[in-house]
Amino acid sequence: MLHQLSSFGSLKAILNVVLNGEKEAIEIICHRMGVSQQDLYQYVCQALDYGIGYAPDQRLAEQARTIVLRRLDAHQSVQIEDVAEEMGLSVRSLQRRLQGEELTFREIIDQARRDVALRLIRTSRHNINEIASVMGYDEPSSFRRAFKKWTGQNPKAYQMVVN
Secondary structure: OHHHHHOOOOHHHHHHHHHHOOHHHHHHHHHHHOOOHHHHHHHHHHHHHHOOOOOOOOOHHHHHHHHHHHHHHOOOOOOHHHHHHHHOOOHHHHHHHHHHOOOOHHHHHHHHHHHHHHHHHHHOOOOHHHHHHHOOOOOHHHHHHHHHHHHOOOHHHHHHHHO
16 A cells, blocks of 8 residues: 555645545545545554655664564565665665664664554554564564563553553
8 A cells, every 4th residue: 555655746735635624635536546545544644653754864773763664564574684675775784884873673673563563552453463463473472472571561451451
């Protein structure tokens, strides 16, 4: 869905239509793009949460985090090779520059997964096993352990508190 919507080219135009409440225009945009209004809404929210891209003056870690978040939401691979390629760097250069910012790629992945997991648990109607799968965990038990490490609670208990 992301590449379909990004080909529209102008988040600013979409926001303008949304903010002005032009329902017919929104329907036309969705029809032309072949997406539902819900997909369009999710895309706008994702863009606001994570950004479409990254600013050149951002720290490298923030650039990598933006890419990882976007790829997680699009259910794409978040392997270091994929992120480095998207950033136009070799894997070694990405690792070295992240080390200069006192971070590892694994830490970026963990932070991004935590952020997406918390958002999904707060905003979705998916069960924990579905969220674990979306997050790229092969086993729901691995997701549950990671979630407990992040929040001190198991995902189900957290979900009951926030919903």
